[in-house]
Amino acid sequence: MAYCPKCGVGVEGDNRPCPLCGFPIPKIHEKKEAVGRVTKFPKAANPYPAYFRRVLNRIFIFITLLVFVAVCLMFYIDYELHEMFTWSRYSNLSVFAGWILLYFSFGYVRSFHKVIIGIGLNALFLLYGLDAFNGTLAWFFPLAFPIVVGTTVISVCYWSVIRALPVRGFNVIGSFFIAVVILTMWINFFIQSYRNETSILNWIIVTVLQLIPVLLIMIYVKYGMPERLKQKIARKFHL
Known part of the structure; x- marks a missing residue:
């Protein structure tokens, strides 16, 4: 009835x-x-996700059209002024790399691992083009390539560790600080190597000295911090 x-x-x-x-x-x-x-x-059925997806698609298509018009316009102006492509190569390469970044930001790739790898490849493409336009790859291979690859690998490893943790909370923060220290020392190593100031022993010592405080803080949080304070911090930062 x-x-x-x-x-x-x-x-x-x-x-x-x-x-x-x-x-x-x-x-x-x-x-x-x-x-x-x-x-x-x-x-x-909740119609909002499908409606929101349609709105994002329309916005992305509109931005894509703007990017296409801007790229064509910059190429045209540059060629009219210099009868060759000079500054427009750098500008359009940067615009194209920004468009790829927007593609990932609009949620067209679901896997977070693929997003990290895609952003890393996009950065490599941009930096390679900017260096190649100068006629010689002076800083891409010794500096940009290892830094971008290292950042991508560390980011993927950090996300994999977070997903694998049975209990997150403060472990997420601790793992994040460890990843930041490792990434900082990785970048510092290649910058010093590029400037011919590398000392492997000094680099290892500095890395260990930066990791020790983070590890001590994590040990204190796990075994020494009062439980009430832990719960208060967890509620404050939604851990």
């Missing part, structure tokens, strides 16, 4: 509209089963 959504009175299946208040009752698919007559209501 159907019920009027306005007054609540019971209405037979073929009785439209409501005989009491005259409200138009929507049709409901009914199916007979062995036990008796069971009403099958339509499944509830």
